[in-house]
Amino acid sequence: MANSQYQYVKNFERENFLLPETYIVVRVDGRGFHRFSKFYNFEKPNDVRALNVINKAAEGVFRSVQDIFMAYGDSDEYSFAFDRSSNLFERREAKLVSTVVSTFTAHYISAWASQFDEPLKPEHLPTFDGRAVCYPNLKVLRDYFAWRQVDCHINNLYNTTFWTLVLKGGLSTQEAEQRLCGTLSSDKNEILFSEFGINYNNESEMFKKGTTIVWEEPLVGTGQSGEEPSARQVQRMAKKRSKIALQLLHVDIIRDQFWGRFGPNLA
C-alpha cells in the first residue's frame, strides 16, 4: 500500500481510556462568554433567551450522544453524566469530550435564532471548551452536582444583588462591587429585601437552581457494547429518543429526593 511508509506516525497517538465503572462527567464551559454576552446585549443578571438557547444545546447533546442519564447547567456551563457502565467510544477521553463539545456548539448555534433577533456574527461565534472527570461512586457524583448547584446559587445571589444595585439603585458597577465586598448571603438577601423590596426566594427557580435534564422515562438497551454504533443503530436510537420526552427541572439536586426519583439505577 502506497501509504504504508508513513503510517508509523499513528504509533504516536495515545488514548486515555477512562476508568471503567466510574461515572464520567463531561463539563462544557463557554469561552469568553463575558465578552460574548456583552456583544449580544444579554440582559442582566440573567437573560432568559440565552438560558433557553443553552438548555436547547444541552437537549441536543442529550438526544444525540448515548448513555447520558442526567445533565445540569446554568449560566454558560453544562455538565453531562454518563451511565457508570457506559462503554461509549470505549470510554476514550478525547473522543468523548470532543463529541460532546462539538454537538453542544452546533446545537447552541442552531437554537440561537429561535431566541435572538440579532443573528450571530462570524467574528463573534459562541465556542466552548470541555473536560471529562471520573467519579467512582454515587456519593462523589452527587457532591459534584451539589458543587455546581451551590456555585449557581452563590453566583446568582451575587449577580442579582449586584445588578439590582446598578440598575435600580443607580450605583456604578464599581460602587456595587465595593458595596458587596465581604458581604454574606444574609447581607445580600437583606439588601434586596430592605432596599428594593425584592424577596430573593421569589426569583425564578431557573435562575436560582439552574436546569437539570433527565429522561421522562428511563431508556433501556442503550449501547454499552463498546463498538461504535452503526449508522443504522444511530438512526434507530435517534428515532427512539426523539419520541421520549426530556424533562427540564429547576429543583434542588443536593438533597435525597431528586436522587431517589431520578438517580442512576444501581442494581
Added chain:
Amino acid sequence: MANSQYQYVKNFERENFLLPETYIVVRVDGRGFHRFSKFYNFEKPNDVRALNVINKAAEGVFRSVQDIFMAYGDSDEYSFAFDRSSNLFERREAKLVSTVVSTFTAHYISAWASQFDEPLKPEHLPTFDGRAVCYPNLKVLRDYFAWRQVDCHINNLYNTTFWTLVLKGGLSTQEAEQRLCGTLSSDKNEILFSEFGINYNNESEMFKKGTTIVWEEPLVGTGQSGEEPSARQVQRMAKKRSKIALQLLHVDIIRDQFWGRFGPNLA
C-alpha cells in the same frame, strides 16, 4: 465559603499536559459525514461547496486559536499543527482539543449559508470529534502530513474512478465497487483515461492535493507565556491576525520545497 464542603470533587480532575518541545497536531474529523453528505446532497466525488465550507472552518480556527503555523485538510477532516514551543493553555490536552473542535464546528456552521442554499436542519447538524498527537521532531511531523496527503490522494483517485464508473459509466455502486476491487493506482488511471477520456492529472489540485493553510507572513510574538491570554490580548491578537492574510495552497507537502518555504523556524 458555603461551597467548600463540595469543592473536594475538583481533586478528581486530571490534566494531561502534552510533552513540551514537541509539535502538537490536533486533527478534527467529521462525525457521520457519510450520512451528512447524503442528506445535503453533496456532489460526488467532490463537492466544491462543502470543501469551501470546511476550508473556512479551518481558517476560523487558524485565526482564533493561537500558535498554529499550518493546517492541512481534505474531505471531512483537518489537521492543525502548533508551534513546537507553544504553551497555549499550558498544553492541556482536553482544553486544546475541545477548543479547536468547538471553534471548527462553529465556523463550519457559520460558513454554511455562503455555499449552500438549503439551510442546516437541527436534526442534521455537522459535528466533529478531535484528538491531539505530539510529534517530537520535524521529520515525524512531516511524515504525519505526508501520511494525510497520501491518504487524500488514494481516496480521491478511488472516489473519482468509482463515481465516474457510476455517473458516466452507468454502473451500480455495487458493480463499481467490484470493478475496482484489487486494482492498483495505475489501473484506476487507465480506466479513467481509456474508458472516459479523463486524465487524472488534470483534475482539480484541491481535490488531488487537499488544502494547506499557512500565514502570508510569519506571526511573531504569539503567546507562549503559558498564561491564558487576557480578553484584551485576545482582541489585539485577533485584530492583528485579521489583517494578515492566510494562504490556501493546493500543493505537494511531502517534498522538501514546501517545508523550505513554510516550515517552522527551527532557530
Added chain:
Amino acid sequence: MANSQYQYVKNFERENFLLPETYIVVRVDGRGFHRFSKFYNFEKPNDVRALNVINKAAEGVFRSVQDIFMAYGDSDEYSFAFDRSSNLFERREAKLVSTVVSTFTAHYISAWASQFDEPLKPEHLPTFDGRAVCYPNLKVLRDYFAWRQVDCHINNLYNTTFWTLVLKGGLSTQEAEQRLCGTLSSDKNEILFSEFGINYNNESEMFKKGTTIVWEEPLVGTGQSGEEPSARQVQRMAKKRSKIALQLLHVDIIRDQFWGRFGPNLA
C-alpha cells in the same frame, strides 16, 4: 542560582495521580522466574522455601509502606491493596509502584538466606516489575482478588498433576504436557487420585489457596494527609507497626466470609 538555566527540564516530568476514592492495587511480578527458579533448583511443583521468602518480602512491604490493608500472593507474584482513602505520595503512580517494587525486592533478597543455603549470585539476582491498577468499588476489588486466587488454583492443579506425572509417573515433561492437553479440572483430580492415590484436597492450603496477609488488628490514623510523612512520623509508624502482628492466611478469599471479617471498613 547557578542551576536555574537547566531547571526547565523538570517541566518535562509528568505525574499520573491515581483517581481518588478508588482502591489502588499494586501487583508485583517476578521477572524471568522460570530461569531463576531453575538456577536455584526450586522444588517442583512448589518450593516451600521460595514461598516463605516471597511471603517475607510481602510482609516487608506491608510493614514499610503505609495504607496497605491486604495483600495476596502465590508463585512469584504479590498484590497489595491500599485503603480507598489513601493519599500516600499524593497517589502518584510511579512513586507508588517503584516504592513497592523496590521494597519488595530488598526484602526478598534479605530473606533469602533464612531459607536457602546457596547464596544469591550477582549474575542471578531476583528482580520484579510492578503495576498499579485502580478499582472503583469493593465488588470489582473482590473480583480482582478472586481472579488471582482462581488463577492460583488453576495453575497449582496443573503444576501438581504435571510434576506428579513427571516425578512419580516417569513421563518426560513433553509427555506430561501432551497428557494434560485439553483436560478439565476433574480430569486432573482423577489422574492424581486414581493413578497416584493423591487427593488434591489434602494438598497444602498454601499451595492451593495462596497466601493472604492482613493486620491482626486494624491500624488507625495511618497517614492520609497527602504529605510525604516526616522521618519522625515514619519511624513512629514503623515502631507501631512492628508491634502489631500480621496474619498470614491460606483461605478462600472469593466468598463473603473473608470479606466480612477482613474487608475494608466502608463507613
Added chain:
Amino acid sequence: MANSQYQYVKNFERENFLLPETYIVVRVDGRGFHRFSKFYNFEKPNDVRALNVINKAAEGVFRSVQDIFMAYGDSDEYSFAFDRSSNLFERREAKLVSTVVSTFTAHYISAWASQFDEPLKPEHLPTFDGRAVCYPNLKVLRDYFAWRQVDCHINNLYNTTFWTLVLKGGLSTQEAEQRLCGTLSSDKNEILFSEFGINYNNESEMFKKGTTIVWEEPLVGTGQSGEEPSARQVQRMAKKRSKIALQLLHVDIIRDQFWGRFGPNLA
C-alpha cells in the same frame, strides 16, 4: 475457562506508552537515605564505599536492562538514558520504571558486602523510587544531564564546606549551617582555602563531577523489536554485554566534548 468470569478486571489496567522517538530517562532516587547513611555510618561529606556500591548498582542495571546508552549518578541517585528508538517493553512506563528500580535495588544490596563490613539489617534495607521522563531532542537531554551535574557540584561544594567546618573547624552542625547561609560558591571556596588550606579543585573528581557510565564500544542490534525478548535472547545479550567493558568516567558532561565522543548516534 473457570477464570473467565473474573477476567474482566483486567480491563481496569491502564498502560502509559511513552512517546516514541524521545529519549526516555529513568531516574532512581534513594528513599530516606539521610537516615540510611546515618545508620550505616557513611563518611561525611562523601563515602567512597557507598559511591562504589551505587556505581555497581548502576552497572548492574546497565548490563541487565536493554537499550541504555548512558547513565549518570551521584550521592543516592542515578539517571539512565535509553536510545531514542528503544521499544523496550513497548515503552510501557510502569514496566520500565519498576524493572530499572528493582534491578538497581537488587544490585545495590548484592554489592554491599564488597564495600561494607557491617551487613545490611532487615529493618534498614536500602530502597529506591523512580520515575521516567521523556526528552524529545538531544538539546533537552543534554540540559537534563547538565541539570543533574550542576546539582551535584552545588551540593558537593556545600557539603564539603559544611563538613569541613564541622569536622575540622569544630563548629556544631547548626553553626555550620548558619555560617553558610546565603554564601556564594566563591565564599565557600574561600572558606575552604583560607581557613583550612583546601583547594576545592583538588578534591576527587568523582565527588565533584559524579559518575558517568558509557559502553566501551557501542552495542549494535539491541532489541528494538517491541517484543519482550525471549529467555534465550536475554541470555545471549547478557553474555555479549558481559564481555564488553563499561567505562566509569568522572568528567564534565555539560560541554560538547563528552557528547561528541559518547553521545547517541543521531544517524
